[in-house]
Amino acid sequence: MSLIVQKFGGTSVADVEKIRAAARKAIRAQRQGHRVVMVVSAMGKNTDRLLELAQEVGPNPPAREMDMLLSTGEQVSVALVAMAINALGSEAVSLTGGQIGMQTDSSFSKARIRSISTERIERLLDEGKIVVAAGFQGIDNDLNITTLGRGGSDTTAVALAAVLKADACEIYTDVDGVYTTDPRLLPEARRVDVISYDEMLELASLGASVMHNRSIEFAKKFGVPIHVRSSFSDTEGTMIVTEQESATAPVSGAAMTPDEARVTILGVPDVPGMSLQIFSAIADKKIAVDMVVQNVGDGGKADVSFTVRRDDLPATLQALAPVVDKIGVEGVTHDDQVSKISVVGANMPDQAGVASEMFRALAGAGVNIQMITTSEIKISALVPRDQASIALRAVHEGFKLHVKPDDAKSWSQIKADRESGVEVETLISRLRDDALEALTLTGISVLDHQARVTLMGVPDRPGIAADMFERIGAAGISVDMIVQGYDGEDGSTSVSFTVPQDALEASLKVAEKIAASHGMRGVQGVREIAKVTVSGIGLRSHTHVATLLFETLAGADINVDMISTSELQVNAVISSNAADTAKRGLEKVFAGSLG
Numbered sequence: 001m002s003l004i005v006q007k008f009g010g011t012s013v014a015d016v017e018k019i020r021a022a023a024r025k026a027i028r029a030q031r032q033g034h035r036v037v038m039v040v041s042a043m044g045k046n047t048d049r050l051l052e053l054a055q056e057v058g059p060n061p062p063a064r065e066m067d068m069l070l071s072t073g074e075q076v077s078v079a080l081v082a083m084a085i086n087a088l089g090s091e092a093v094s095l096t097g098g099q100i101g102m103q104t105d106s107s108f109s110k111a112r113i114r115s116i117s118t119e120r121i122e123r124l125l126d127e128g129k130i131v132v133a134a135g136f137q138g139i140d141n142d143l144n145i146t147t148l149g150r151g152g153s154d155t156t157a158v159a160l161a162a163v164l165k166a167d168a169c170e171i172y173t174d175v176d177g178v179y180t181t182d183p184r185l186l187p188e189a190r191r192v193d194v195i196s197y198d199e200m201l202e203l204a205s206l207g208a209s210v211m212h213n214r215s216i217e218f219a220k221k222f223g224v225p226i227h228v229r230s231s232f233s234d235t236e237g238t239m240i241v242t243e244q245e246s247a248t249a250p251v252s253g254a255a256m257t258p259d260e261a262r263v264t265i266l267g268v269p270d271v272p273g274m275s276l277q278i279f280s281a282i283a284d285k286k287i288a289v290d291m292v293v294q295n296v297g298d299g300g301k302a303d304v305s306f307t308v309r310r311d312d313l314p315a316t317l318q319a320l321a322p323v324v325d326k327i328g329v330e331g332v333t334h335d336d337q338v339s340k341i342s343v344v345g346a347n348m349p350d351q352a353g354v355a356s357e358m359f360r361a362l363a364g365a366g367v368n369i370q371m372i373t374t375s376e377i378k379i380s381a382l383v384p385r386d387q388a389s390i391a392l393r394a395v396h397e398g399f400k401l402h403v404k405p406d407d408a409k410s411w412s413q414i415k416a417d418r419e420s421g422v423e424v425e426t427l428i429s430r431l432r433d434d435a436l437e438a439l440t441l442t443g444i445s446v447l448d449h450q451a452r453v454t455l456m457g458v459p460d461r462p463g464i465a466a467d468m469f470e471r472i473g474a475a476g477i478s479v480d481m482i483v484q485g486y487d488g489e490d491g492s493t494s495v496s497f498t499v500p501q502d503a504l505e506a507s508l509k510v511a512e513k514i515a516a517s518h519g520m521r522g523v524q525g526v527r528e529i530a531k532v533t534v535s536g537i538g539l540r541s542h543t544h545v546a547t548l549l550f551e552t553l554a555g556a557d558i559n560v561d562m563i564s565t566s567e568l569q570v571n572a573v574i575s576s577n578a579a580d581t582a583k584r585g586l587e588k589v590f591a592g593s594l595g
């Protein structure tokens with residue numbers, strides 16, 4: 001008998017009528033012959049209300065008590081959903097996270113799942129019951145209640161689908177699928193039939209709140225197909241699977257993270273270990289650092305810029321104060337009026353000019369780009385917050401995301417193309433019962449024979465990045481990593497990018513011309529660099545990967561020139577002659593996580 005996991009988010013159980021509608025969906029699935037496990041979130045905005053209540057009682061509530069409080073939201077809704085099912089004539093049993101045997105670590109408010117025991121659920125299903133499980137919560141070794149982080153019910157659902165080897169995992173929500181961008185922000189956004197795990201993982205961590213990013217890590221790791229669909233209709237939604245919708249479209253989705261803050265540390269001594277000191281001080285405070293750009297400045301000094309969530313800015317500055325004093329920098333600037341706009345596309349690595357197209361779209365809308373980072377399948381630009389909405393619309397329009405690509409495939413076509421279910425079987429056999437959410441790395445690689453070009457004193461105004469990368473593209477040079485920092489002192493920034501070593505001369509020639517036409521300070525070229533890449537699943541949520549990378553490189557006296565991070569990769573550009581040492585060091589450090 002097939003098994004379906006159905007997850008209902010807060011908006012889908014916001015009132016009694018919606019609870020009844022959710023109950024009817026589960027009953028219908030059961031009457032169609034499926035065994036049904038529901039995962040339910042707290043009603044409507046209940047979690048927000050509980051958070052406000054805690055703040056009213058006093059500042060800085062203990063993390064353990066917060067989880068105790070927040071978990072009550074789900075306890076209310078599972079009981080009501082089970083009652084609704086019983087009232088409609090079917091049998092249901094509600095279970096808390098502890099009762100479904102959801103064992104987590106003890107990181108309150110962001111606990112990771114260790115294991116799930118399925119016996120009780122299976123027994124109840126065998127008895128013909130619908131199991132209504134509380135999303136978002138678990139218990140640690142000491143039976144403390146933990147929560148998985150905001151939006152974590154998606155992760156509960158996908159994890160349950162994985163361990164129960166469910167035939168389907170349906171995420172019911174208030175939109176009828178995944179769109180090319182948040183349809184509430186951009187009504188012209190298009191619903192996609194299919195999106196790949198990699199694309200959804202990046203989009204989810206870049207602001208597409210429709211899915212919790214860790215649920216996609218799970219789905220990718222264990223090959224769980226996810227169906228995102230509407231609670232309020234029966235239309236087919238979006239399938240999140242290994243495959244992507246189009247084999248040619250350079251960009252599949254765009255996202256905005258509105259509340260970001262930028263911090264720039266000016267004049268950091270350009271010697272090994274500096275980044276480590278800076279970022280480990282911040283990591284110690286459990287603050288997630290996002291876009292990291294290190295620009296090689298003049299005279300052996302570097303400017304290090306990064307972004308954090310706007311709420312985390314005060315704590316970040318506090319954590320930095322002793323470090324910057326110790327290492328002796330020239331100054332620290334910050335701006336909490338910035339937003340991040342990102343585009344994501346699995347076909348990006350095969351196509352030149354995607355970055356310049358994004359920069360052109362932003363320039364066309366008069367948007368000034370303050371920072372840029374690129375990685376394998378995403379490009380992010382930091383923009384002033386008051387321009388964020390026009391920036392999102394501009395990139396959505398620029399890449400014609402409202403238009404379905406000619407070669408777009410439907411889920412049924414993709415399914416038909418699949419040879420067999422073998423791949424899923426092998427993935428499921430990788431289930432490890434003791435550390436379901438443990439870090440999984442897929443490789444450590446070195447891309448050697450690269451060169452770096454840096455343009456210094458780049459004027460901080462709209463259109464410069466677009467012009468720069470269009471001219472480089474027109475010269476037939478393919479650019480890999482791009483980073484643009486922000487120094488905020490004299491209003492100029494610097495931009496670095498990597499190219500194959502044999503394209504260095506040509507790149508420098510174009511760069512000199514660009515520098516002359518925009519009155520830039522100068523151009524620097526470095527031959528013999530290499531990009532070291534750690535690849536895996538969910539690397540941004542496993543924040544210690546970047547810290548360990550810095551630590552390992554600093555420990556081997558290796559200086560990091562450029563950095564970029566994404567959900568799939570952490571990249572560091574270093575000198576070619578240090579590449580082997582770096583690779584060996586990293587392989588040793590990450591030995592336990594390499595799959």
Ligand SMILES: Nc1ncnc2c1ncn2[C@@H]1O[C@H](COP(=O)(O)OP(=O)(O)O)[C@@H](O)[C@H]1O
Nearest residue numbers: 009010011173174178179181182184208209210
């Ligand atoms: N790319 C996207 N596609 C669809 N919805 C998105 C996207 N990005 C953000 N969203 C937002 O996600 C919302 C659904 O997530 P959420 O409010 O957490 O629902 P739930 O309560 O069901 O978990 C939608 O209403 C939509 O505004």
Ligand SMILES: N[C@@H](CC(=O)OP(=O)(O)O)C(=O)O
Nearest residue numbers: 009010041047150151152153
């Ligand atoms: N109730 C929790 C968990 C959750 O996943 O909710 P939702 O499914 O409504 O995003 C929260 O608000 O974060």
